[in-house]
Amino acid sequence: MPPPFVGAALLLGAGGRHEALLAELGRHGVAAEVAAPGRLWTPSVPARPCAFLRQVLPEAMELRAPSISAWAEQLSLHLDLPDGAPWRLHVYAESEVEAPFRSGARAAHTARRRDGGPARSGSSPGPTAAWSHRAALIREALLGVLKARRRHLLRALSDTEAAWTDSESLVQLLLVAPDQGYLSITRAPAPAQIAAWLSVLPAGIAVPAEDPRPPSRAYTKLIEAERRFGRRISPGDVGVDLGASPGGWSFVALQRGAQVIAVDRSPLVPELMAHPGLQFVKGDAFSWRPPREVDWLWCDVIAAPERTLALLVDWLQAGWARHFVVTLKLRGEMDLPVLDQVVERLGGLAAPWWMCQLSANKGEVCLFGSRRLAPAASRSAEPGEGHVGPL
Ligand SMILES: C[S@@+](CC[C@H](N)C(=O)[O-])C[C@H]1O[C@@H](n2cnc3c(N)ncnc32)[C@H](O)[C@@H]1O
Known part of the structure; x- marks a missing residue:
């Protein structure tokens, strides 16, 4: 489905679901349309904090490409970024790991502690596992194209989870089918309102830690x-x-x-x-x-x-x-x-x-x-104030 609004933002809901985010936006009168389960279109990024928002793709545009090399070519053509400035690249498939991880992770942790057995992955391959693999291949192919033709861009690519800095751009490709995806390029310096919502984690998802030693999964x-x-x-x-x-x-x-x-x-x-x-x-x-x-x-x-x-x-x-x-x-x-x-x-x-x-x-x-360094209990709170950095 193409963006229903000009310059629309695609919002990814927490837990691969959109219902709670839709309810949250609805409370504040923000227009939103369901793009697909787990994804919403909004005319622009929300002006206030949303607890159930996982990642924002500002000005997302729909792209189609029949093969991995065609994806890499298309992406490289769209990479219009400030010269020499650092950027990050998040290429991911829809609802990559979050939903499968949830089922049984707690029980598995308890069993591992009891057995003293080796850590097993809490996630199992979900229905989109093949697309996740494809997302990784598209990323690799794009890096190959950049290495051959746009080395200065490749040199400026940063591979980090650190908090955003004003000088960084973010390129995101959300793959929703093998041949279909949404590209969003947030060029530096991102407006504070956008920077506040961009997660440093691809798709805003944290693959949970796996350690059998702690006494609880918490x-x-x-x-x-x-x-x-x-x-x-x-x-x-x-x-x-x-x-x-x-x-x-x-x-x-x-x-x-x-x-x-x-x-x-x-x-x-x-x-x-x-x-x-x-x-x-x-x-x-x-x-x-x-x-x-x-x-x-x-x-x-x-x-x-x-x-x-x-x-x-x-x-x-x-x-x-x-x-x-x-x-x-x-x-x-x-x-x-x-x-x-x-x-x-x-x-x-x-x-x-x-x-x-x-x-x-x-x-x-x-x-x-x-x-806040100088506590300001009496200062009137402004919605969204203080939200600088990744979710
Ligand atoms: C979800 S567990 C915490 C798990 C813990 N964070 C961990 O990582 O293992 C909640 C804990 O809050 C404690 N608790 C609940 N109400 C409390 C209170 N009023 N004062 C102190 N502890 C309380 C319970 O005894 C329980 O151990």
Whole structure:
């Protein structure tokens, strides 16, 4: 289906689905048309944060090519980029890995821990696996064409997941059939509104980590949040893990060399309780206060989302943590208004910050970012303010 609006943006919904994103856009009066399951057309990129938005393809144009070499030729002809400036290339097939990964990943993790067996991939080949392979071949073929004819472009190609810089362009090809796709070129400097929504991950999908050692699969959420944030927990950081048991997030932080204060009503697994870098506090996450400012607030407590948001706001207003990763547990569509409250309340308190459903999230949304250096609780929140960088 060709774009229904001039200069339309193609939006990819979280989890390979579009329903939640459509509902979110609808709440804010943004026109959207379903392009196909998991994909929406909008007249332009949304002006406000959307938790269920995975990736944006601004000004997407439909392309067709019968073979891999024809794809490479066509793409090379369309690559009109600033000379010598860095650019990234994301070539991917529709709903590559996300949907297959979800089924049974948690059970598989538990079984691996029990068996002590080797890590198996949590994903199985989905119906589009062949197209994913084709996407990889198209990318390779394009690089071959550039090597032969446009070496200066190839030299400027950067292969990184780091946060966007103003000087970088992004070229995306979404393959929706072997001979059909959408090309989107975001030239540097991307307007802030667009840069705010571009994921550094192809298709905005994080292939979840696979490690049998952490005591719960929840650890994948913290690792993914770090990647999307573009900030990794560093050796020597001090962090508070609220709702820490059995210890997946604490495990990740300790692995990074951080010191962890773990707060929960229940203890963590014995290996972590005995870890010299971990201090366990048996208590209530909502009333516990840190002894001093810490580098990180991590919070994965199961609670009503309004309550968790209020906790985060308290921490930011008080200046207790510099950075945060917080899970909001949603109870379905009825909780969409809470996401509006997130935008209103975090706008003045955090920058940059993000709200998104992670690939590793199910009925949850993750908030992550940094406290504004000069806390400005009284400043009026502007929708989208502070959203600079990738999702
Ligand atoms: C989803 S689990 C956390 C999993 C953890 N992030 C991990 O990686 O293993 C939620 C935890 O929140 C704890 N919890 C729920 N309400 C709490 C409260 N008011 N105070 C402290 N802990 C709480 C539960 O005991 C439970 O261990």
